[in-house]
């Protein structure tokens with residue numbers, strides 16, 4: 001008998017056992033219920049009733065445990081996962097996985113260069129360490145979403161039955177609406193922002209950036225990014241430090257931002273508690289932030305219907321009647337294509353996602369860049385010379401492409417310190433893949449940090465900007481660099497992010513000198529949860545004269 005037949009027979013047997021187990025549990029349960037129901041209350045020694053009650057309760061619990069064990073055994077035989085430290089013997093490692101997550105992700109990639117299954121505090125995770133396998137799952141299977149990440153991040157607001165706001169990493173992909181929104185956002189960036197509004201919007205927020213003798217890098221870059229993303233998402237919103245409502249909105253976003261990234265055992269316990277009780281401070285703040293965005297959308301739609309009331313019957317209201325030309329408009333434009341129809345709550349959730357994800361990610365990337373600027377002052381000086389030689393006085397997306405050294409600096413910093421160190425999606429259905437049979441809702445993690453540090457890179461631990469320049473480019477290993485995700489779920493801003501970051505860094509370096517004000521954190525410190533952020537640190541910025 002071959003192994004496949006044997007496995008099938010074992011599976012059948014266990015299936016049968018599980019079935020019998022359930023039936024027995026029901027029978028015993030029913031028998032006890034009827035025993036209690038049949039007992040004559042008048043004859044009733046009270047003590048006996050209590051005893052019966054406890055016995056019945058105990059047997060129910062026992063049966064539930066038996067059924068759970070049988071189901072567990074059944075699943076073990078039915079599903080086949082890649083090997084890895086996932087045994088109960090490794091439970092201690094699983095519980096402490098988060099504590100040294102960075103090292104764990106790197107070690108696991110060394111021990112299992114292709115793939116392995118790990119038990120983490122948020123459940124089983126199939127860790128993909130090889131670029132080909134990552135592609136097969138993340139590109140070949142566009143229906144993957146990370147529901148468990150939804151549950152884990154405490155900021156997930158169930159804004160509707162079955163729908164969550166997913167901050168940091170956006171949208172559920174099985175849904176038709178997600179595809180059309182993704183496409184609408186990419187088209188909007190390509191057609192309306194690049195070479196058009198984007199340059200002015202970034203210039204304005206760079207001008208307002210509060211750099212000082214001692215500025216908190218994470219906070220400053222967060223406020224810069226939030227304002228930029230808000231102006232691009234909902235351009236009619238008054239974004240000013242004097243606007244009290246906007247100030248509150250920003251502060252609340254910052255509170256959420258601080259709360260969400262921890263990836264610890266305590267955090268899992270807290271998330272579980274808030275799922276059970278529905279009570280969570282972060283969720284409350286999130287609610288409040290969403291209300292704020294809903295108000296903008298109501299105002300916008302109110303304005304639009306007034307405008308369309310004024311146009312005569314022959315005139316069709318199309319996207320050209322929209323005067324704001326922002327992310328919100330691009331979503332409003334695809335309402336007619338949506339199914340089920342996007343309503344105000346859905347739209348607000350998307351806008352909030354864009355603002356939160358964009359600002360979190362930009363904060364992370366810019367914080368790492370400034371940290372590397374002070375850690376590698378000579379490299380930063382080379383970048384500064386380049387921007388000065390190119391007369392790059394103010395942000396311009398398309399000419400950022402020509403800042404070769406500065407662009408290389410950005411790429412190298414995001415290689416060593418990717419803002420998203422592991423991208424987690426989960427499966428919607430059971431499926432067979434290679435020699436495995438994967439259960440639905442299994443988490444898959446693309447081990448980005450390990451890809452970026454793999455032996456395929458020459459001196460992978462070294463901060464070497466030159467690897468991205470000229471002939472050295474040929475030494476860059478294929479498919480081993482992916483700071484913005486993969487496949488259909490790739491970041492909507494992916495094509496332009498390097499130029500965006502290069503232009504921002506270039507402008508900051510043109511006008512400022514940055515120095516440390518105290519000990520600097522190391523790149524392997526900081527929050528390493530779903531996002532990789534440096535710990536809080538401050539720098540001194542000194543304004544440079546326009547021409548040195």
Ligand code: HEM
Nearest residue numbers: 169170171182358361362365419420484485489491492493
């Ligand atoms: C350094 C900056 C950024 C980084 C590192 C980054 C990274 C990522 C990553 C890794 C994903 C994929 C998530 C997944 O597969 O689950 C993603 C998705 C996304 N990003 Fe970004 N991102 C950045 C900036 C931005 C900005 C500025 C925007 C603003 C428009 C943006 C909008 C989005 C959206 C809308 C998605 C979801 C796409 C979808 O699920 O269909 N990102 N980003």
